[in-house]
Amino acid sequence: MVAQAPIRLLIVDDQALVRGALGALLDLEADLQTVGAAADADEAVQQAIELAPDVCLMDIQMPGDDGILATKRVREASPSTKVLVVTTFARPGYLRAALEAGAGGFIVKDAPPEQLADAVRRVHAGLRVVDPALAEASLFEGANPLTERERQVLRLAGDGHSAATIAAEVFLSAGTVRNHLSAAIGKTGAGNRAEAARIARDKGWI
Amino acid sequence: MVAQAPIRLLIVDDQALVRGALGALLDLEADLQTVGAAADADEAVQQAIELAPDVCLMDIQMPGDDGILATKRVREASPSTKVLVVTTFARPGYLRAALEAGAGGFIVKDAPPEQLADAVRRVHAGLRVVDPALAEASLFEGANPLTERERQVLRLAGDGHSAATIAAEVFLSAGTVRNHLSAAIGKTGAGNRAEAARIARDKGWI
DNA sequence: AGCCGAACATGACAATCGTCATGCGCGAGA
């Protein structure tokens, strides 16, 4: 039997150490070969065009465009490249957003290392790879219940901005800002804006 | 020349994928050998005793006891083991706390992969390894200005608890809690408790 | 002993926040 051409990989993660370590781990597999590495969305898109890799490993948390948006851009730039999203946080909102952005798989960094190579192979074969526990949580949690305005003001409130400050930034009256926050507090089941922001972040809603 | 005995490593990180990936990266070096892996502080201490590794790679963010406390416990359990703290966040407070806990080095995950093996060798040789930029920041930021009470109430406030709730948890009057929070707000230069909590977390003060 | 500063504790007062009632505009379905 003739040896198959290896699956060519592009690794995207803002942390250099993680890029190198994942590369080392995957290069141990005979049928996988790391051909590129990128630290942000722009580099990722450029390398996807130049290298047309078979699979792109994508971390979600990055400075600038996040991994979700980067996934969408990579898929547009190189449709033959499958994207496997690898993330630290098992947030249902992330899973949903990643799949909608065109990701072929979603795996958390808690997963055993042996599973990673398998996930890459499955994604390359066109299969959907999703952590079962996370898929269930996503179903249970349901979709993001927050409206655009609510997300917008809640993000700012979570950073400690006052209602008046937020009102000035989004061109609303302070009362309206408080009202949107109140709605967000109700939908998250929180008792105040700080807790609401924390919960929404936990679930990947903002 | 006779081959040196390899440097024996214990890797501590709550994320299985990262443990495996770091292990793969370091095992590429001829003079380094991964002999153990642990997912939390308890496992780390147990393995330090059983294996007496030369160097322990320690992540800071972990469930249960954090990496700082784990460092202290590993040093006590196996004094011959040097600890190299590896963290995602370059927070000056973390650096100071890690060194006080007995860490021999502190490196962030942004660092280039080649640097990691070198850092391990230096720590093993008994040298201090610290990211220069971070050391400067630590000097500039100074020590944690918050008192014990201020840290305590600010942590709870950051999770969205109200003054009354916090008061009940720490056995103080609501007014006293507000007063401690006010002090913390002043020391962090924030405008309210939420921002104060965010800033304090950023700097590794809570 | 006497003094001093730091951490901690408390209640009064003004500013800000969370909730509610109310209204507008717009797309979906009867």
Place this chain on the structure above:
DNA sequence: TCTCGCGCATGACGATTGTCATGTTCGGCT
């Protein structure tokens, strides 16, 4: 077409928060 529901916007009202003046305790220093 006429509702109905939803997102959005606003101001009034009670609840919570942030600040300030004040007081207590405790260790260090002269």
